[in-house]
Amino acid sequence: MAGGADAAGGAEPDWLVKNRAAWDERVPIHVASSFYDVDRFVAGRNSLRDFEVAEVATAGGVAGRSLVHLQCHFGQDTLSWARLGARVTGVDFAPSGIDAARTLAERAGVPGEFVCAEVYDAPAALGGRTFDVVYTGLGALVWLPDIASWGRVVADLLAPGGFCYLAEFHPVVDVFDDDRLVATRPYFTVADGDWSDTPGSYVDWDAATTHNETVEWTHPVSSVVSALLDAGLVLEQLHEHGHTLFERWPFLERRADGTYHLPSGSPSLPLMYSLVARRPA
Numbered sequence: 001m002a003g004g005a006d007a008a009g010g011a012e013p014d015w016l017v018k019n020r021a022a023w024d025e026r027v028p029i030h031v032a033s034s035f036y037d038v039d040r041f042v043a044g045r046n047s048l049r050d051f052e053v054a055e056v057a058t059a060g061g062v063a064g065r066s067l068v069h070l071q072c073h074f075g076q077d078t079l080s081w082a083r084l085g086a087r088v089t090g091v092d093f094a095p096s097g098i099d100a101a102r103t104l105a106e107r108a109g110v111p112g113e114f115v116c117a118e119v120y121d122a123p124a125a126l127g128g129r130t131f132d133v134v135y136t137g138l139g140a141l142v143w144l145p146d147i148a149s150w151g152r153v154v155a156d157l158l159a160p161g162g163f164c165y166l167a168e169f170h171p172v173v174d175v176f177d178d179d180r181l182v183a184t185r186p187y188f189t190v191a192d193g194d195w196s197d198t199p200g201s202y203v204d205w206d207a208a209t210t211h212n213e214t215v216e217w218t219h220p221v222s223s224v225v226s227a228l229l230d231a232g233l234v235l236e237q238l239h240e241h242g243h244t245l246f247e248r249w250p251f252l253e254r255r256a257d258g259t260y261h262l263p264s265g266s267p268s269l270p271l272m273y274s275l276v277a278r279r280p281a
């Protein structure tokens with residue numbers, strides 16, 4: 001399963017239509033939110049997390065390199081890599097996200113190319129071009145039904161010697177209930193996905209929205225790593241992190257740097273993970 005339309009060029013699958021409508025509606029809410037703080041970004045803030053910049057530096061950095069950001073949303077992180085010297089291209093399936101990214105690039109005076117395309121269609125939408133770096137994550141993979149096909153997309157987009165950097169919320173977190181550390185959901189991928197009908201957004205649960213039906217898939221870390229290995233990449237870094245970037249549970253403690261941690265005394269859990277995988281030269 002992959003791609004925007006079926007093999008015969010027929011109608012788009014329901015998951016794609018529903019998810020895209022939901023994301024398209026939420027872009028203006030996100031652009032206006034304090035969560036994304038666009039004014040500070042325009043004034044020069046870099047939205048990337050310190051661990052991302054450090055791990056990418058270990059892989060060789062982005063200065064002077066071409067970088068494609070899959071599922072770039074409205075482009076803040078994409079343009080942050082440009083501020084570190086990359087020539088950036090952002091890809092997202094939400095037309096409003098691509099429009100907002102182009103506006104943001106102009107406002108911030110940071111060069112960036114933005115292309116509206118579904119992940120599985122990205123290699124074709126980018127005309128078969130390859131890049132030194134593929135960057136993605138932070139709430140991206142849960143929207144993809146087929147992680148093996150995603151791995152092949154990443155490999156297709158990488159130039160020989162280039163690397164993929166993924167920073168993602170840890171799938172084990174999805175197993176737990178919303179207000180207690182009790183396992184209530186499956187860890188391993190459920191083919192039909194997890195459908196929900198939830199108004200609002202993580203930046204404002206009271207925001208008025210009408211496109212609320214979405215479907216997500218949990219992808220175990222082993223599936224993600226295997227997808228990249230099976231596509232011919234070589235794993236260079238794999239980290240699990242004890243912090244996350246949002247209030248996943250009400251008992252998480254927020255630190256001054258904006259990261260969220262389990263309180264001392266509770267058992268440690270991986271809340272995020274990150275990896276570098278390289279296409280052999």
Ligand SMILES: C[S@@+](CC[C@H](N)C(=O)[O-])C[C@H]1O[C@@H](n2cnc3c(N)ncnc32)[C@H](O)[C@@H]1O
Nearest residue numbers: 023071073077092093094118119137138139143
């Ligand atoms: C949580 S956001 C990712 C946030 C992003 N890391 C950032 O820089 O802010 C998920 C993004 O994935 C996009 N998306 C979801 N499914 C997609 C798909 N199948 N193809 C392309 N983009 C997709 C959404 O439009 C949304 O912008």
